[in-house]
Amino acid sequence: MTLDVGAHLRAVRQMYGLSQRELAKRAGVTNGLISLIEQNRVSPSISSLKRVLDGVPMALADFFTLDLAQKPQVFFPKAELPNIGAGRVALHLVGGSLAKRSMAILHEFYAPGADTGEEMLTHDGEEGGVVVRGRIELSVGGETRSLSAGDGYYFRSNLPHRFRNVSREECEIVSASAPPTF
Amino acid sequence: MTLDVGAHLRAVRQMYGLSQRELAKRAGVTNGLISLIEQNRVSPSISSLKRVLDGVPMALADFFTLDLAQKPQVFFPKAELPNIGAGRVALHLVGGSLAKRSMAILHEFYAPGADTGEEMLTHDGEEGGVVVRGRIELSVGGETRSLSAGDGYYFRSNLPHRFRNVSREECEIVSASAPPTF
DNA sequence: GGATAGCGTTTAATATATTAGACACCATGA
DNA sequence: TCATGGTGTCTAATATATTAAACGCTATCC
Secondary structure (H helix, E strand, O other), X not given: OOOOHHHHHHHHHHHOOOOHHHHHHXXXXXXXXXXXXXXXXXXXEHHHHHHHHHOOOOOHHHHHHHHHOOOOOOEEOHHHOOEOOOOOOOOEOOOOOOOOOOOEEEEEEEOOOOEOOOOOXXXXXXXXXXXXXXXXXXXXXXXXXXXXXXXXXXXXXXOOXXXXXXXXXXXXXXXXXXXXXX | OOOOHXXXXXXXXXHOOOOHHHHHHXXXXXXXXXXXXXXXXXXXXXXXXXXXXHOOOOOHHXXXXXXXXXXXXXXXXXXXXXXXXXXXXXXXOOOOOOOOOXXXXXXXXXXXXXXXXXXXXXXXXXXXXXXXXXEEEEEEOOEXXXXXXXXXXXXXXXXXXXXXXXXXXXXEEEXXXXXXXX
16 A cells, blocks of 8 residues: 555665665665665555665565565464364464475574574565464564464575574474475 | 476466466456567566556466465376375375365265356465265366266365266265465 | 764766657558 | 547657755764
């Protein structure tokens, strides 16, 4: 409804921790243009907006669908996991919806102090999971949360992300990636 | 990948049975502009493309997501319905994915010759269903198919659509609408 | 204090999108 | 045959997006 392209681009850019000049350099446009777009003083052409988003990188479709689904939920507290099971089987659905494509389910174990590396991970697809045992610190798109047993997560893998076990206990996670490459 | 805005706009426009001048009139732009856009001789500004799509009407997000999911599957033959059940329960999933929001499930009965009216239906949300008994003729976005018992359907409700029972038997359908308004 | 380097903003010049109106084409009907 | 009304396309004039380079600001460091 709003179509506030400017504010939206600014939010996306800051979410990825980029300055106007950094993004402009990656996208092959000038920093001034990004400034004007973010102030809604111009309405960028499709080709320009595409070039800008390629610098993030982010698809045009994602940019606009992000407008509709105001805040794509990333963290799912234990109490909010819906049960889609039937009869004597309880199925707690993480992510609010089934993925369109096949997924790769992972059972992960993080030793005390272990993490996924210094630099943030960024790749195509989506991923989500549940903490089974222990405690994990998860950073996604600039936001960091500490998750404990029963908590879940779900996000698009092109958001910079990182897992860190800052506790003294091993952490166990069941996760899923789609498509099954990670 | 392609980002063929021109060809895509043309397909959308023709899908709704509009001429360049008709669409231009509704959108408040000139027919020449639509011609140039469809030939990819200009890259429209976001504001212009939004005005054009408002004339359809179609949201920007839908326009671009339609680019990715090359052909949003509308018809799901019986043999292609995936079974997501477990154990002795067979759950054939229609639409390839669960809806993000709650749905309204409908059990519909069409008497011989009955239909949903002369003019096409158009409203927000999504809808899908399964033919339980009999035969129904379904038109969606200019495409018409005859569905019989076991076949399914799923489409965005802003595509013009219409149900017609052209047989001599009653037709029974189980359908779902999201959000639960129809 | 002065220099450097980062940030986002602004402005005049330039490139491009958009308009208004004409054009060519293909039907249908008097 | 000559209108009439419908397509989609093209071109000169105009509005707007985009660039390049400057500006003001806030840190940090010597």
